[in-house]
Amino acid sequence: MALTRRPLTNQRVGRIPASGIRRFFDMVSGVDGSISLGVGEPDFVTPDRFREAAVRSITEGRTKYTSNYGILELREAIAAHTEGHRGVRYDPKSEILVTVGVSEAVDLALRATLDEGDEVVLADPSYVAYVPGIVLAGGVPVPVATCEEHDFRLRPIDVERAITPRTRAILLGFPNNPTGAVLEPADIEGIARLARKHDLLVYSDEIYDRLVYGAEHRSILGEPGMKERTVHLAGFSKSYAMTGWRVGYTCAPAEVVEQMMKIHQYTVMCVPTAAQYAALEALRAGEPEVRRMVASYDERRRLMWRRLNEIGLRTFEPRGAFYCFPNVTGTGLGDEEFAERLFKEERVVVVPGSAFGERGRGHVRACYATALPRIEEACDRIARFVQRLH
Ligand code: PLP
Numbered sequence: 001m002a003l004t005r006r007p008l009t010n011q012r013v014g015r016i017p018a019s020g021i022r023r024f025f026d027m028v029s030g031v032d033g034s035i036s037l038g039v040g041e042p043d044f045v046t047p048d049r050f051r052e053a054a055v056r057s058i059t060e061g062r063t064k065y066t067s068n069y070g071i072l073e074l075r076e077a078i079a080a081h082t083e084g085h086r087g088v089r090y091d092p093k094s095e096i097l098v099t100v101g102v103s104e105a106v107d108l109a110l111r112a113t114l115d116e117g118d119e120v121v122l123a124d125p126s127y128v129a130y131v132p133g134i135v136l137a138g139g140v141p142v143p144v145a146t147c148e149e150h151d152f153r154l155r156p157i158d159v160e161r162a163i164t165p166r167t168r169a170i171l172l173g174f175p176n177n178p179t180g181a182v183l184e185p186a187d188i189e190g191i192a193r194l195a196r197k198h199d200l201l202v203y204s205d206e207i208y209d210r211l212v213y214g215a216e217h218r219s220i221l222g223e224p225g226m227k228e229r230t231v232h233l234a235g236f237s238k239s240y241a242m243t244g245w246r247v248g249y250t251c252a253p254a255e256v257v258e259q260m261m262k263i264h265q266y267t268v269m270c271v272p273t274a275a276q277y278a279a280l281e282a283l284r285a286g287e288p289e290v291r292r293m294v295a296s297y298d299e300r301r302r303l304m305w306r307r308l309n310e311i312g313l314r315t316f317e318p319r320g321a322f323y324c325f326p327n328v329t330g331t332g333l334g335d336e337e338f339a340e341r342l343f344k345e346e347r348v349v350v351v352p353g354s355a356f357g358e359r360g361r362g363h364v365r366a367c368y369a370t371a372l373p374r375i376e377e378a379c380d381r382i383a384r385f386v387q388r389l390h
Contacts, residue, residue, distance in 0.1 A: 031347065034348070035377060038367065041243045046242050047282075067270065069097050070098025072093075076092045094257060101246045102235040107129075131143075152316070153183055177365075178355075180318020182320040215319065235248030239293075300370070313330070325363050326364060331386055339352045346384060
């Protein structure tokens with residue numbers, strides 16, 4: 001009798017698609033002459049001082065597990081940094097957890113707080129990991145459309161319409177990946193008001209907090225009564241050019257951190273020790289480096305934004321992160337076809353906007369964290385490609 005074989009894998013995981021960014025990442029690897037505007041990471045090498053701090057920690061023999069929460073000095077530095085930038089004080093002993101990038105912090109926050117069927121309201125389009133993270137945690141994502149006409153802001157009026165008795169939380173990711181949008185003070189106040197009124201948690205992913213142009217980043221943490229109901233997520237990858245080090249952190253009420261810490265303890269134990277020392281140096285002495293890189297991103301941002309609009313791809317002004325999000329519908333191509341053909345014909349990689357949600361459709365994401373001459377060259381190629389389509 002033939003044995004029927006049960007599926008080898010979990011159904012919930014099986015239903016989650018692989019990231020739409022990876023596909024384009026893999027497509028270019030090893031292709032000569034290509035220019036990637038695809039991956040969202042700084043082109044800068046991690047500044048010397050941070051790297052040297054990690055090397056020093058190794059040569060001095062600091063090679064063991066650290067506290068599950070992360071080294072105390074780093075948590076103290078995070079507390080001082082958050083107080084300085086947000087005006088909110090966290091206890092380094094109970095309200096801060098150092099994580100494997102913001103990626104782990106997002107996952108832990110969702111798993112530690114959501115129960116089966118809890119709804120989470122979030123902007124569409126948004127960072128690719130949010131929806132799968134909510135689903136894996138047993139929650140239900142409730143995407144709220146954002147659009148060009150409103151500068152891709154998440155407006156309180158739209159959030160309010162999405163709230164139901166099952167809503168548990170609002171997930172904010174601003175400055176936004178993929179759009180480069182930032183929230184206006186009135187948006188933040190309105191969303192905070194809704195969170196208080198409906199007794200909701202807010203997950204606030206502020207990984208791009210330092211990468212804002214012409215304005216200060218404003219966090220929902222500074223709103224009255226929000227420290228008690230916000231899980232603040234931040235890290236080193238983008239602002240400090242440290243993607244490969246895998247260091248992020250969360251600041252949250254002790255009862256949330258305690259539950260997040262348990263999952264962290266049983267899955268990864270702690271963040272690699274040398275990486276924590278590099279992050280500590282970044283907080284202690286990294287400010288001039290951050291300023292230098294932000295000034296450079298701003299120059300690149302203005303160049304790419306201007307060139308894309310000149311080419312005829314309508315692009316709203318990105319005010320944060322390091323992405324432009326041009327509208328490609330005028331070319332007659334869908335975003336996937338645009339990205340695929342642009343790569344095949346001109347060897348320029350961009351990511352289709354639909355990888356970030358339904359409302360990203362008709363746009364592509366182009367990362368400007370690359371040298372000015374490469375941006376110029378990529379834009380020349382995009383112009384040639386678009387001209388051929390007319
Ligand atoms: N959150 C957002 C909005 C991102 O864009 C990214 C990376 O692209 C992450 C989190 C993950 O960052 P990390 O490298 O800290 O895991």
